[in-house]
Amino acid sequence: xxxxxxxxxxxxxxxxxxxxxxxxxxxxxxxxxxxxxxxxxxxxxxxxxxxxxxxxxxxxxxxxxxxxxxxxxxxxxxxxxxxxxxxxxxxxxxxxxxxxxxxxxxxxxxxxxxxxxxxxxxxxxxxxxxxxxxxxxx
Numbered sequence: 739x740x741x742x743x744x745x746x747x748x749x750x751x752x753x754x755x756x757x758x759x760x761x762x763x764x765x766x767x768x769x770x771x772x773x774x775x776x777x778x779x780x781x782x783x784x785x786x787x788x789x790x791x792x793x794x795x796x797x798x799x800x801x802x803x804x805x806x807x808x809x810x811x812x813x814x815x816x817x818x819x820x821x822x823x824x825x826x827x828x829x830x831x832x833x834x835x836x837x838x839x840x841x842x843x844x845x846x847x848x849x850x851x852x853x854x855x856x857x858x859x860x861x862x863x864x865x866x867x868x869x870x871x872x873x874x875x876x
Contacts, residue, residue, distance in 0.1 A: 760793070767868040768794050768846035771831075771838070776811025779867025784813065788875040793868065795844035799823050800863065802875070808855070808862055813870065815863040816855045824863070826851065839863060 756769050766772035776782075781790070790800040790813070800815040808814035818824040822842060829838040829850065839848045848869045855862030 756794070761868075764793055764868045767866045768848075771847040772866075773849070774812075774866050774868050779812065781813040781865075781867040781870055781872060782811055783807075784872065786872060786874055789819070789873045790815075790865075790870045791873055792841040792844060792846055792848075793871045794846040795841060796871070797823060797841055797843040799841065799848070799870070800865070806856060808864070810862075810864055812849065813865045813867055814855070815865065816857075816859050816861060818863065824848065839865070841869075 753769070757765055760768065763774065767774060784805075787802045789798050789802070790805075791798050798819045800813075800817075801819055804815045804817045806814055806816060825840050825842040825845075827838045827840060829836045836850045836852075839851050840846060841848060846869055847866075849863065849865040852862045852864060853860055
C-alpha cells in the first residue's frame, strides 16, 4: 500500500486535550513522532493473547496472533487488524527513507513498517509500546 498525504496540524485545544490524557512519553511518541528506546517498552516482550489498540482513540490495530519476536526491541507484527486501521506515510527523517505508520482513526504515530517480516505478508510493523493499549482476550 503506498504512503498517504500528510494530515493537518492539531489546534491548540486538541493539543492540550492530548497532553492531559497521555503520559509525557505517550505524547512524545503519538503526537510528536518520537521513538522509545529499544527493549524498554512494556509490550516489546509481551506474550498475552488479545488485541493491541491505539492508546489515543482505542481503535483496534493489531492482534496478538500476528505478533512475533523480530529481535528489534519493539513490538513487531506481521499484519494489522485490517488494512483500513493503519495509514502509511513517507518518512525521510534522520537521513533515511522509511514508511511511517499511524492510526488511521486519530493520526497517532505508531512506528514504521519494513519489508523484512515473516510470511505470509513479509512485512514487519515495528511499533512503539507507548502508542498501544493491550486488551486481553476473554
